[in-house]
Amino acid sequence: MKRRTIFYLLLIVLLVLAGSGCTKKESNVIKIGVFEPITGANAAGGQLEVEGIKLANKLYPEVLGKKVELVIADNKSDKVEAATAAARLVEKDKVTAIIGSWGSSLSMAAGDIVKQGKVPTVGASCTNPLVTAGNDFYFRVCFIDPFQGTVMANYAYSKLNAKKAAIIQEINNDYAVGLAKFFMDSFKALTGDQEAIVAVANYNTGDQDFSAQLTNVKAQNPDVIFAPGNFTESALIISQARKLGIDCPFIGGDTWETQEFLDIGQEAVEGVVFSTFFATETPITAESAKFIKAYRDEYNKEPAAVAALGYDAYILILDALKRANTTDRVKLRDEIAKTKNFEGAAGIITLDANGDAVKNAVIKVVKAQKFTYLDTIAPQ
Amino acid sequence: MTLDLFLQHLSNGISLGSLYALIAIGYTMVYGVLRLINFAHGDIFMMATYFAFFGIVTFRIPWFITFPLVLVLTAALGMTVEAVAYRPIREAPKISILISAIGASFFLENLTIVLFGGVPKPFPAPTLFTDVVQVGTVAIQKLTFYIPIVTVLSLLALLYLINKTKTGMAMRAVSMDQETARVMGININHTIAFTFGLGSFLAAVGGIMWGMKFPQIQPLMGVIPGLKCFIAAVIGGIGNIGGAVIGGFILGIGEIMLVAFLPNLTGYRDAFAFVLLILILLSKPTGILGEKTAEKV
Numbered sequence: 001m002k003r004r005t006i007f008y009l010l011l012i013v014l015l016v017l018a019g020s021g022c023t024k025k026e027s028n029v030i031k032i033g034v035f036e037p038i039t040g041a042n043a044a045g046g047q048l049e050v051e052g053i054k055l056a057n058k059l060y061p062e063v064l065g066k067k068v069e070l071v072i073a074d075n076k077s078d079k080v081e082a083a084t085a086a087a088r089l090v091e092k093d094k095v096t097a098i099i100g101s102w103g104s105s106l107s108m109a110a111g112d113i114v115k116q117g118k119v120p121t122v123g124a125s126c127t128n129p130l131v132t133a134g135n136d137f138y139f140r141v142c143f144i145d146p147f148q149g150t151v152m153a154n155y156a157y158s159k160l161n162a163k164k165a166a167i168i169q170e171i172n173n174d175y176a177v178g179l180a181k182f183f184m185d186s187f188k189a190l191t192g193d194q195e196a197i198v199a200v201a202n203y204n205t206g207d208q209d210f211s212a213q214l215t216n217v218k219a220q221n222p223d224v225i226f227a228p229g230n231f232t233e234s235a236l237i238i239s240q241a242r243k244l245g246i247d248c249p250f251i252g253g254d255t256w257e258t259q260e261f262l263d264i265g266q267e268a269v270e271g272v273v274f275s276t277f278f279a280t281e282t283p284i285t286a287e288s289a290k291f292i293k294a295y296r297d298e299y300n301k302e303p304a305a306v307a308a309l310g311y312d313a314y315i316l317i318l319d320a321l322k323r324a325n326t327t328d329r330v331k332l333r334d335e336i337a338k339t340k341n342f343e344g345a346a347g348i349i350t351l352d353a354n355g356d357a358v359k360n361a362v363i364k365v366v367k368a369q370k371f372t373y374l375d376t377i378a379p380q
Numbered sequence: 381m382t383l384d385l386f387l388q389h390l391s392n393g394i395s396l397g398s399l400y401a402l403i404a405i406g407y408t409m410v411y412g413v414l415r416l417i418n419f420a421h422g423d424i425f426m427m428a429t430y431f432a433f434f435g436i437v438t439f440r441i442p443w444f445i446t447f448p449l450v451l452v453l454t455a456a457l458g459m460t461v462e463a464v465a466y467r468p469i470r471e472a473p474k475i476s477i478l479i480s481a482i483g484a485s486f487f488l489e490n491l492t493i494v495l496f497g498g499v500p501k502p503f504p505a506p507t508l509f510t511d512v513v514q515v516g517t518v519a520i521q522k523l524t525f526y527i528p529i530v531t532v533l534s535l536l537a538l539l540y541l542i543n544k545t546k547t548g549m550a551m552r553a554v555s556m557d558q559e560t561a562r563v564m565g566i567n568i569n570h571t572i573a574f575t576f577g578l579g580s581f582l583a584a585v586g587g588i589m590w591g592m593k594f595p596q597i598q599p600l601m602g603v604i605p606g607l608k609c610f611i612a613a614v615i616g617g618i619g620n621i622g623g624a625v626i627g628g629f630i631l632g633i634g635e636i637m638l639v640a641f642l643p644n645l646t647g648y649r650d651a652f653a654f655v656l657l658i659l660i661l662l663s664k665p666t667g668i669l670g671e672k673t674a675e676k677v
Contacts, residue, residue, distance in 0.1 A: 039498030202646040208594035211392035212639035263502040
C-alpha cells in the first residue's frame with residue numbers, strides 16, 4: 001500500500017514538473033500569448049488559428065533582435081475558463097501581447113483582464129462589435145458582424161430571392177446572437193417587410209438534439225434559414241433538418257469553415273453558403289501567396305480563413321513591435337492602433353478608431369465536400 | 381399547433397426519451413446493486429463511441445463486426461474502472477467511493493482529450509439506420525423506430541437476467557447484504573465486476589445509438605447525457621430499472637415539448653431537467669417507482 005502511495009506521489013510530482021518546466025525567465029525572449037480554444041466545442045476553430053500563428057512564428061521567429069516565444073493558453077471553449085486562461089497569460093506569463101480568441105464570447109471574457117493588465121491583444125476572427133468596443137487594448141484583423149450580417153442578408157435577398165427567412169441561433173454565443181440580429185435588421189430593411197423573419201429558434205452550445213426547434217421552423221415554411229453558430233452544432237442542425245424534410249437553403253457565417261463541419265455534415269451540408277474572410281482562389285497580397293505556399297508545405301492541406309487571420313495577427317504585432325522599438329506594452333498598443341495599409345495574408349489591414357479592420361468579405365459555398373469561392377463583397 | 385406538427389414533435393420526443401432510457405438503465409442497475417452513483421457512466425458511454433469510431437474509420441472494420449466488438453471492449457473498460465477505482469476502497473465510506481467515481485470520470489475525459497484530441501469527430505453511422513421514412517407529412521428517421529425497440533429489448537433481457545438466472549440472483553443477494561451474500565458462497569468480486577461489465581455494456585449500446593442519432597463525438601460528450609440519465613433514473617426511482625425507462629421517456633418528451641410549445645425557453649432546456657430533478661427530490665424522493673423495493677436491482 002505504501003509503495004503504491006509513493007508511486008502516485010512521484011507521478012504527481014513528475015506531472016507538475018512537466019507542466020512548469022518551461023517558465024524560466026529570460027530577457028532575450030519576447031513572449032506572445034496565444035489565447036485559443038484547443039479543447040472543447042470550438043477546438044477545431046481554435047486549432048486552425050494556432051496553426052496559422054505557429055506558421056507565422058516559424059517564418060518570422062525574431063523581432064528587435066530577440067526570439068519570439070509563443071505561450072499557448074487553452075481557454076477550453078468556455079467563458080469561465082477563458083477568463084482564467086487570459087489572467088494566466090497576463091499575470092503569470094507576463095506576455096508582451098496576446099493573440100486570440102476564436103469565438104467572440106471567449107474574447108469578450110478576456111476583455112477586462114487585458115484592459116486592466118494593459119496587454120495589447122489582437123483578435124484573429126472574433127467578429128462581434130463588442131469585443132473591441134470601449135476597450136483600448138483589444139484590436140482585431142477581421143471585419144465585424146454588422147458588415148457580415150448585411151452581406152448575408154443581401155445574398156439571401158438578391159441571389160436566393162428569399163422573402164421569408166428563419167433564424168436558428170446559438171443563444172449563449174455572443175457571436176451568433178449578434179450576427180443574427182444584424183442579419184434580421186438588414187433583411188427586414190431589404191424586403192421592406194417587418195414580418196420577413198418568420199421564425200427565430202434558439203439552442204445552447206453543446207446541444208445535440210434540434211428536432212423540436214427544426215419542427216417549429218419547418219411549420220413556418222421559410223425560403224432560407226440563417227443559422228450562425230459553432231460549426232459542430234450547425235452541421236448537426238443542417239443534417240437533422242434535411243432528415244426532417246426541410247429542403248430550403250441554409251446560410252451562415254465564418255465559423256463554418258472547418259473540416260469538421262464537412263465531416264459531420266457530410267452530404268447534408270452540400271450547397272450551404274456562408275461569408276468568410278479569405279479564399280485561396282483569390283490571393284489578395286504578396287503575403288497571401290507566401291502564406292498559402294508555406295501553409296501547404298507545413299500542414300499538407302488547404303489553409304482556412306481563420307488560419308490566415310491568426311497569421312496576420314502575429315505579423316501585425318511584430319510589425320508594431322518594430323515600429324515601437326520597445327517591448328513596453330502601452331507603447332506597443334499605440335503602435336498597433338496606428339496600423340495602416342498593412343499587408344496581411346488575408347488582405348490589407350487598416351484599423352479604424354475602434355481597433356477593427358475594414359476589409360472585404362468573401363462568400364463561399366460547399367461543393368463536392370469542399371469550400372469553394374463564390375464572390376467577394378466590398379464594404380460600402 | 382396542427383396534429384401533424386404535434387405528431388412530429390411526439391416522435392422526436394419518443395426518440396430522445398428512449399435514448400435517455402437506454403443509458404439510464406445501466407446507470408440505475410449499478411446503483412441498485414452497489415448503492416453507488418457511478419459518475420463515470422457518461423464517460424464510459426463516450427469511450428464506446430470512440431471505440432466505434434476507431435473500429436469503423438481507422439481500422440475499416442464493417443459496422444456489424446465493430447459494434448459487437450465495441451460492446452465487449454466497453455464492458456471490459458467498465459470492469460477495469462471498477463477494479464482500479466472502486467474495488468480497493470469498497471469498504472471505505474460511501475462518500476469516498478463517490479469521490480473516486482468523480483475522479484474516474486475526470487480521468488477518462490482528460491485521457492480522451494490527451495489521446496484523441498479535443499476536436500469533435502464524425503461518428504460513422506451506417507445509412508441503413510439513418511435513412512428517413514415519410515409517414516404522411518411526418519418525417520421519421522428509421523433510427524427512431526430502432527431505438528425504442530432496442531431499449532425495450534434491453535429492458536426485457538435485463539429483467540430476465542436479474543430475476544430468472546443464477547447470476548441475477550447473486551446480484552440481488554449482493555444488493556441486499558454483501559457480507560451475508562459472501563457467507564452464502566457468492567463471489568462478491570465476480571458479481572460486482574459482472575454488474576459493472578453489464579452496466580458498461582448497456583452504456584455502449586446507448587453510445588452507439590446516440591452516435592448514430594447525433595453523429596458527432598467529442599471527449600466531453602458524456603457529461604450532459606450522463607447527468608440527464610442520472611436525472612431520468614432518479615425520476616423513475618433510482619435502482620429501479622423499469623423506473624429508469626419511464627424517467628427517460630418523461631425527460632425526453634418533456635424536453636422536446638418544452639422547446640415545441642415554449643420556444644422562448646429553449647435556452648433553459650438543460651435547466652428544465654434539473655428543475656424536474658429538484659421537484660422530484662422535494663415531493664417524492666424515492667421517484668415514481670421507487671417504493672417497490674422488492675424489484676430493487
